[in-house]
Amino acid sequence: QNQFAADLCRLFIVANIAWYALEIPFVRYFFMKYIGEANLPGRKELSGRVLNEEASKVTDRIKLEVKGHCATGQCDGWKNISKDHIIASVINAEYMTYLVNTFCITKERKNAENLLEIVLSQIKYFTEVLQVTVVxxxxxxxGDGSKMRRLLVQRLPQIFVVDCWAHQINLVVGDIFKAASIQFKELLDDALEIIKWFNSHTRALGMLKDTMIVKLRKALCLILPVITRWTSHYLAVRRLIDAEHAFVQLLLHKVDQLLLCAGDKDDAKEKAAEVIRKLEQPGFFARLRRLADHLAPLAIATNLFQSDDTRLDIVLIALASLYHIFSDDSLDLSVRRAVLASLEKRWAKQDQAIFVLALVLNPYIRVSAFSRSSN
Structure with missing residues (x-):
């Protein structure tokens, strides 16, 4: 019975099933009919005692895996579905990441000092309960994260503090669209307008997906990028490129039907005609491919930086690689200048010595990556 309750708790968590589902009569009927031998726990028991027991098992397993190792702590915040502000603490030890605790700080002031208290409490928890050395x-x-790290070093000078470089690269992408040439900005705006229009007109989207199945043998979703989804601008552009043949086929044979998808209002018809004109621009998809070529190295770096096994020496090598890539004269000058300036600005704010030391301590590289004239 205890094992059944524990597995049921895990099932509800991994399937993202609400606890109140246990109180739905048909759910209880289903379990009684097909699993009649087991005593089905109630919502309060499953989300209370059983959940607490499972959480304790997870903590014990984490402790067993990380005990005695050095670890990096991390924290980040977001709003959940109930609009509560949540802070989560994470540790990374031996190339594995573990979610440890979450805190609801909806009622608290969102400042560096309060964040520092949470971090200090977590360092104490990691040290005393999980028995790791937080380095x-x-x-x-x-702003709060940066200030908190400065305050943390004042309290615990033996700890290194670093930026999340996946987030930093996302900011570099933002700098591109602030400083890039008007042609690049307009191209991205056109791409987003096309995505928005098709996603908001179900009949047109259905026609596009039918054409995709014929031309590509599968239906692809058009991706609308959002700022909190790193790499989504690249993926949005890439998806349009992947669907190029379907768009071309649709424009060749069903333009009139696409216009009808807009409805009867004149402004809606004009918007549909505008989207079609954007797709029919000479060289539109060729220019999209060039835009994707500029965004791809940054998307690759972002995925590299947000992996569980990223090290400081990897960050430095990847940054050097990005600097080399965007020094290529074949790339758009405005994009090159924006990326190089952004990388230099963000690198200047780092504790550079620890990155260089990590690279020197890499037994496969040592000092071979540095110029002989480098200081």
Missing amino acids: AWCTDAS
């Missing part, structure tokens, strides 16, 4: 702490580059 570094990582946050994003928000």
